[in-house]
Amino acid sequence: MRRRGRTLSVLSLLLAASIFAATSSGSVSVPARAVAAALVDRVPGVDLEAATPSQRAIVVHLRLPRVLLAAIVGGSLALSGAVLQGLFRNPMADPGIIGISSGAAFGAVFAVTSGLALARPWMLPLCAFAVATATTFAIYRLATRGGRTPLAALLLAGLALSALLSAFTSFLLGMAQNVLILRELIFWLLGGLDGRGWPHLRLVTLPALAGSAALLVFARDLNLLAASGEEGARSLGVELDRLKRRLLVITALVTGAVVSVSGTIGFVGLLVPHAVRLVAGPDHRVLLPASFLGGASFLVLADLLARTLSPTEELRLGVVTAAVGAPFFLLLLQRHRAYTEAV
Amino acid sequence: MKAWVRSVVIVVLAVASAAPVGADPLPRRIVSVNIASDEILVALVPERLIAVSVLADDPEVSAVVREARAIPIRVKADAERIVDLRPDLVVIGGHSFHVASQLRHLGLRVITIEGFESIGWIEQLIRTLGQAAGAQARAEQLLADMRERLRTVEERVATRPRPRVLTYAPSGYTDGRRTILNDVIRAAGGDNIAAALGIVGGKQISLEQVLAADPETIVMSASSRWAPGFHSEFFAHPALRTVSAVRDGRVHLLPGRLMITASHHIVETVEALAPMLHPTAFARAVR
């Protein structure tokens, strides 16, 4: 219990520090004092003189919403990954497994190449979200028979539908003639938060945070599922098919909402829960909130790298997370092999 | 509605949505983030232009390398950098809509450039930028100069038969109707094959279509930076050797900056292309 509190406190501090570090850095150098002043100025009644109007504009209107968005996206993706890993009892599960990534990608590419997004820019996140959630519902429907939803069927349906949607997406991309549009789309598919500001944050915050809070409630059920398997959990009173349905729906809504704004970002949902599990153990009562906090910090720092690593070009966020994620997995594999060979 | 009128509407709407209504104070810190506006603004208001895009210094892309030396700062589509310059007018390309909308949210006056459809569109752009920058008189002068030079070329080629011309770029991209190069071909006394084939905008054309159309003249960019080997591959291609333009040695390379310019410098493109299409009409140099 005490250890749980300690882990979460440390992660919260890490998140706060990351947010401050990310808000202090960018292509224009703003001294820390000015950053602090600009942030504190938001509080009504406080008025520090340390920041110029353009510095204030940069920190509060350009950097802050983007950093907060990175935190919410990273936290939601990591939490969803942890939930799905527990639900599928498969440490390789991540939000892509329920078709979110391929659905959102298709929705976004369709919105742009069909011209819908040209007329109304908000069509892009809307289409991404709509297709992403529709895909999960389709997968659920395909895998459910007689009130039961076997996990193997969900996995297979997910694979099949993702492959189909990827094919359609590639088709649309190949048909695109405008090189600039193609570039925009590829950037979206590689993930990124460039140009995202307060309007995007307003769009995403409520569904992402409400959904994440709802997921946290199922920590105990996930513990039962992880420790005892499907039948064991049922014998302890868990209404398994209802649980699966609820978790799938909420995860789809949360992930769909954030991916519609950030594009498809890989590795966060997969590797953050792993890292947290290594440190804090498999108890979902710690694992879930810790994954959210860890994922939030991770993406805030990854976005910081994406913005500041190269002076000429902004790196794609999905590239940064993959570049960090792949070596980490190799490391995990090494440790696991060493362990199994020693035993 | 005529294409250029529609593009005018686009440009004007962009301005109207950003500019405050009423008497506009003269902008003193103008930032240009697009090569087309770089070229125009450096001609209209060099004294009040504080930044141009990073492309302005590249001779393969920019027609104003020399003039740009007088402008102190280089900028790209980076919202933070732009805000830090405290501009009172920002001109940016339509494809950077994220940055544009962020800047507008912060209350900055932003003009987005979209369309690139015709020489008439360029004229409208010059007029719009002249108005926004408070340099209407200079803009009108620039336009008058443009028209004069275009008319000179037109007089020389007016009665001549129009050769069939095709522009060709890496990956088989050509310029059809509603492109600036389409107007350039017309003004230089040629007939754009891509437009005749019904192609609209910058689209790909298959080798089969090229062979079937059998252009008399092919125009390509001399710049090979983004597709090295494109020229040698083109000339080595066995099927292309049978095309009239290739057989008769009428494949012309124009400097890259002239192929992509969307400013008043387009006149130079016309002046460079016309003698290539009608060598006898320009036995004596145009200027």
Place this chain on the structure above:
Amino acid sequence: MERALISVRGLRMGWAQWPVLRSVDLEVGAGELVGLIGPNGAGKTTLLRLMAKLLAPTGGALWLDGAEFAALSQLTVARVVATVAQATPADFSFPVRDVVLMGRHPHRGRFEGESAADDAIAREAMTLTDTTELARRVVTELSAGERQRVSLARALAQKPRLLLLDEPTANLDLRYQIRGLDCVRRLVRETGVAAVAALHDLELASRYCTRLVLMDRGAVVADGPPAEVLTAERLRAVYGVVAHVAPNAATGGLSITVLEAFEEEAITM
């Protein structure tokens, strides 16, 4: 006669081409330790899973304490019935203490934490199953036998009125086999819990169970005290062996010596 804790009428499971259970009738009351015996494929595991509401039957019905199963929620059943499965997965490294505490889940509200009472119950369950020294260890490091004992501890922590055990002695050393069954028998005698255990060791079954239910190919062929159920003829008909059955004064159960095993055709007569 006391009303049965759990009763089963005409229970059927499976389809025409593949019947697993063919019309089973059974009643188990408080304070009974019933041994479920029969060869592999007789339907013992299926019957236990149906009694734990882990499966829904294709025909017939079950009643728990007079209430029809179909109308009961999984949670309601879990408050009364605890199951010890044949094999327990161990993919995630939970500490043993936490796993045993999970047995308290059916009795806790959604937002309630662990109470001191829950802790005490879990500790008691671990004492009864000799798993106290395993408390801080992690389930992924345990042997199959140790995991089996932890499973039993978790089931006991549920404080069930009906305990269902599927081959509880399968992976255990002799010592733990005896101690485990001793524990269950004591529980049944002292607290009135009803227990149904599927066992393959007929001698152990005869020793610990007051009543045996012999199943063969999806049907109940005998139901009664061990001496009446485990006769030489029954063993020949159901198991296809010639065996000598005699009372064992030392254990109180039966002593079964297999003399000869028939070939495939002989059994089907």
